[in-house]
Amino acid sequence: MRARLSRMFVLIGVAVVIIGFALRINALLVVTVAGIVTAAIGGIGPVGILTAFGDGFASSRSVTTFALVLPVIGLIERYGLQDQAKRLIAKLDKLTTGRLLAGYLAIRQVTAAVGLTSIGGPAQTVRPLVHPMAEGAAIKKYGRIDERMREKIKGYSASSDTVGVFFGEDVFVAVGSILLITTFVDATYGLSLEPIDLALWAIPTGIAALLVHGTRLLLFDRTLDKMAADARVDAPTQGAAA
Amino acid sequence: MITSEWLYWLIGAFFIAVAVLIVTDTSHAKRLGNAAFWGILGVSFFYGTFVAAKTAPSWVLGIAVLVMVALAGLGFTGTTSRTRVASIPGAGTGAETGPAEPTAAATKPSASTSVLATTSPDERAAFATRFGNKLFIPALVVPVVAVLVATLGPLVSIGGAPLLAEGSATLTGLGIGSVLAVVVAVFVLRPPRIATPIREGGRLLQAIGWAALLPQMLSTLGIVFTQAGVGDAVGTIIKSILPGGSLIAAVVVYCLGMALFTIIMGNAFAAFPIMTAAIGWPVLVQGFDGNPAAIFAIGMLAGFCGTLVTPMAANFNLVPAALLEMRDKYGPIKAQIPTAAILLVVNMGVMYLVAF
Numbered sequence: 001m002r003a004r005l006s007r008m009f010v011l012i013g014v015a016v017v018i019i020g021f022a023l024r025i026n027a028l029l030v031v032t033v034a035g036i037v038t039a040a041i042g043g044i045g046p047v048g049i050l051t052a053f054g055d056g057f058a059s060s061r062s063v064t065t066f067a068l069v070l071p072v073i074g075l076i077e078r079y080g081l082q083d084q085a086k087r088l089i090a091k092l093d094k095l096t097t098g099r100l101l102a103g104y105l106a107i108r109q110v111t112a113a114v115g116l117t118s119i120g121g122p123a124q125t126v127r128p129l130v131h132p133m134a135e136g137a138a139i140k141k142y143g144r145i146d147e148r149m150r151e152k153i154k155g156y157s158a159s160s161d162t163v164g165v166f167f168g169e170d171v172f173v174a175v176g177s178i179l180l181i182t183t184f185v186d187a188t189y190g191l192s193l194e195p196i197d198l199a200l201w202a203i204p205t206g207i208a209a210l211l212v213h214g215t216r217l218l219l220f221d222r223t224l225d226k227m228a229a230d231a232r233v234d235a236p237t238q239g240a241a242a
Numbered sequence: 243m244i245t246s247e248w249l250y251w252l253i254g255a256f257f258i259a260v261a262v263l264i265v266t267d268t269s270h271a272k273r274l275g276n277a278a279f280w281g282i283l284g285v286s287f288f289y290g291t292f293v294a295a296k297t298a299p300s301w302v303l304g305i306a307v308l309v310m311v312a313l314a315g316l317g318f319t320g321t322t323s324r325t326r327v328a329s330i331p332g333a334g335t336g337a338e339t340g341p342a343e344p345t346a347a348a349t350k351p352s353a354s355t356s357v358l359a360t361t362s363p364d365e366r367a368a369f370a371t372r373f374g375n376k377l378f379i380p381a382l383v384v385p386v387v388a389v390l391v392a393t394l395g396p397l398v399s400i401g402g403a404p405l406l407a408e409g410s411a412t413l414t415g416l417g418i419g420s421v422l423a424v425v426v427a428v429f430v431l432r433p434p435r436i437a438t439p440i441r442e443g444g445r446l447l448q449a450i451g452w453a454a455l456l457p458q459m460l461s462t463l464g465i466v467f468t469q470a471g472v473g474d475a476v477g478t479i480i481k482s483i484l485p486g487g488s489l490i491a492a493v494v495v496y497c498l499g500m501a502l503f504t505i506i507m508g509n510a511f512a513a514f515p516i517m518t519a520a521i522g523w524p525v526l527v528q529g530f531d532g533n534p535a536a537i538f539a540i541g542m543l544a545g546f547c548g549t550l551v552t553p554m555a556a557n558f559n560l561v562p563a564a565l566l567e568m569r570d571k572y573g574p575i576k577a578q579i580p581t582a583a584i585l586l587v588v589n590m591g592v593m594y595l596v597a598f
Contacts, residue, residue: 007478010470014506017463021553027560028452029315031459032308035466042470050304052469056462057307058290058300061250063457063557065413067447068253072380072423074442078361079431080370081377087370118388118412122562127446128381131566147569155573158562162574163581166546166558170539177511181538184515189523193535201539201596208588213581 013038066123073128081128086136097137097153098221101160102214104130108164109210113171120161131157142228149227156220159213167209170202178202245407247291249417254287260357260444263437267357275318276448282306282313283455311459314452321358321448358445373431380427384419391415446565453564453571457557460508467507476503477520484521489530490594496521497590500541501548501582508554510545517541526597536597544589550582551575 013034020030032053039049073081089095104125111119120126134157138145145153169175173195182193261281264270286306292298313319361369370377392415398405406414424439433439447454467473480499485491496517503513522541526532549555553575563571570576 007471007475010467010472011475013467013470014472014476017506017554026315026452027456027553027556028311028459031456031463032311032315035459035463038463038470038472039466042466044466044470047301050301050308051299052304052466053307053462054293054300054303056465057286057303057458058293059465060458060461061253061287061290062246062413063461064253064287064454065249065416066557066561067256067443067454068249068417068420069384069423070446071256071439071443072384072420072427074360074444074446075424075427075431075433075439076377076380077446078366078369078433078438078442079373079377080361080366080368081381083366083370084374084377088375115393116385116389118392118416119385122565124381124384126562127565129378151568151570151573152577154563154566154568155570155577158559158566158574159577159581162550162558162562163578166549167543167585170543170546177542178539180511180514181542185518185523185534185538188515188519189527189534191534193538197535198539201536202543204592204596205540205543205585205589208592209581209585212584212588216581 009041010038012041066121069121069123073123077128082132085129085132086139089133089136090140095137096141096221097134097156097224098218100134100137101130101156101220102217105160105164105214105217106210108161109168109206112165112168113206115172115175117165117169117172117175120165122158122161126157126161130161138224138228142224142231145228146231149224149231152220152223152227156217160217163209163213167202167206171199171206173199244405244410244414246410246413247294249413250287250290252417252421254284256440256443257281257284257287257447259437259440260284260447263357263441263444264448269356270321270358272318272320275313276320279310279313279319279452280447282310286310307459307462310452310455314455320451357441358448360442360445376430379430380423383423383426384416387419387422388412388415391418449567450561450564453556453560456560460554460556463554464507464509464512468512473503473507473512473516476506477516480517481520484525489598492521492525492530493590493594496526496537496541497544497586497593500545501586504545504548505552505554508549508552508556510542510549513545513548514538514542517545530598532597537593540589540593540597544586544593547582547586547589550578 016034016037017030036049039052108120131154134153138153170177178195178198181198182195185191185193257280261277261284264273264277267273286303289298289303293300293303392412395406395411395414480495484495499517500513503517504510507513522537526537527534549558553560559575560571562574
């Protein structure tokens with residue numbers, strides 16, 4: 001009983017994370033403190049904690065590879081990439097913010113489903129192309145957009161990439177999550193699951209993700225219509241005051 | 243055989259180069275703090291190679307990590323409004339010189355010492371007119387090369403041994419694609435200096451700031467959580483709330499547990515073994531005689547619904563917000579919450595219908 005109770009104390013680390021994120025304290029500090037607290041409760045000594053942080057950093061360097069794309073993106077932004085993306089969109093009359101993002105979601109999901117996950121990403125495509133085009137489409141439609149609309153467009157642009165890749169990649173047999181499942185259950189329970197069987201069962205949810213998030217992105221146009229109308233109501237009064 | 247290590251050295255070199263640029267920028271408000279942060283991060287990418295190979299002590303890297311966290315957490319990094327403003331002498335003159343001669347204006351910002359200086363909106367508009375759709379070429383080089391290397395690379399072998407180490411094809415493709423794209427961009431756009439790509443990349447990197455280190459720290463936290471037994475504790479709690487005998491309740495608890503667990507750990511991969519050991523295997527497969535492939539595949543996707551809504555999955559949710567320079571760092575998560583909630587219910591429904 002005592003052993004079971006002390007096992008629950010490690011959840012204090014989880015509580016530190018939740019409280020820290022809720023209070024919007026610097027996330028890097030929150031995560032580090034949570035790690036130290038959890039390790040200490042789990043009986044890991046000071047040198048062990050330092051070793052854990054060192055090993056964790058070394059083994060997780062791959063998640064920082066997005067940094068490699070920054071020089072070329074920064075360079076072409078310097079020469080007006082985002083402007084050009086907006087101009088391109090301005091020529092396409094029927095393309096609204098929502099339709100554009102729904103289209104990108106579909107492309108991202110289908111390419112991920114055939115294994116092309118590295119074709120997009122927040123650094124490779126969202127910052128230089130998708131977001132400027134989505135914003136350009138809104139500016140074309142509404143003339144000018146306020147800060148609230150700008151933020152919403154950014155959030156939805158990021159979401160179209162993330163949802164697309166998440167629910168597309170699992171349809172591909174050689175992706176990490178599928179291989180993790182087969183490796184784990186085959187070793188632990190003596191099964192011999194075929195990756196293709198798992199990938200097939202990812203298809204219904206994949207279709208649902210495309211329909212649900214695609215619909216939400218198309219409906220986002222209405223949200224923007226409403227926000228633009230609200231902004232227009234506010235704007236003349238401000239103009240009169242000035 | 244090519245591993246991913248050269249790529250990490252390339253990233254490290256980029257961070258160090260940015261640190262050097264910051265040190266030489268006397269107008270930077272937090273010059274030393276930023277330079278130290280990016281410099282230590284860069285060196286850590288090199289040193290990490292030897293830690294991964296177990297030829298250097300890990301605790302040294304652990305101290306470096308804590309120093310970086312202290313620098314960022316105590317406010318020694320980041321940019322202030324003073325340095326962030328791009329209004330440096332010479333910027334904005336593009337409108338006066340007109341689109342015909344944008345290069346004259348473009349050389350001025352780079353002549354400034356500010357590491358955050360870039361072209362003004364007017365200059366960018368003029369450049370966009372001049373280069374047109376050529377601007378998309380470097381942007382497209384990255385995914386095209388990345389995909390080519392990722393798909394064809396594993397097929398190449400030299401003397402019977404594969405050229406690329408297992409699992410490194412995607413990263414290698416991204417690395418080669420990024421380098422080639424810079425070369426193409428320099429060739430097409432002819433920036434004033436060879437350091438301009440580093441300078442502009444550094445500007446974006448500083449916009450991301452310490453959030454660039456966050457995904458790695460969260461990954462570390464996940465490892466610490468697992469070692470300390472957080473997974474077992476959560477698994478025990480979730481198992482204890484499961485009412486016996488009800489199939490639908492078991493499906494709901496398994497899927498909900500995967501999502502909640504992923505929210506805590508930031509990663510569905512960490513949640514899967516524990517939830518599967520607690521409920522997926524003993525209750526759903528053995529108890530209710532379910533189809534294991536369907537249960538495990540859909541269970542993992544229920545975990546992905548958790549990934550969509552947790553700041554713990556920083557590389558998917560917080561880094562995009564930083565990259566897009568959003569005010570609300572939780573903006574992408576807020577856009578994803580309704581989709582995640584609906585898909586979680588869909589996963590429960592699909593599992594209930596097809597797996598039993």
